[in-house]
Amino acid sequence: MPKYMMIYKGEATDMSDMTEEQQAEVMTKWGAWMGKVGDALADIGTPFGPGTSVVDDGSSATADAMT
Numbered sequence: 001m002p003k004y005m006m007i008y009k010g011e012a013t014d015m016s017d018m019t020e021e022q023q024a025e026v027m028t029k030w031g032a033w034m035g036k037v038g039d040a041l042a043d044i045g046t047p048f049g050p051g052t053s054v055v056d057d058g059s060s061a062t063a064d065a066m067t
Helices: 020-040
Strands: 052-055 058-061
Touching: none
Parallel strands: none
Antiparallel strands: 052 058
């Protein structure tokens, strides 16, 4: 079976800035999403570091928002 990369983008939120209740809510939502994906996800992977935007007229560094 072919493998595909899914890229999702969200705000880079430092969980240490959240209360324990907020952290638990985020992890509960993440776990629910992962449960829906189920066995279709072979490798959860790891976050990317600094990114590059590729556009028609070239490429450029982008803000490190994909964490």
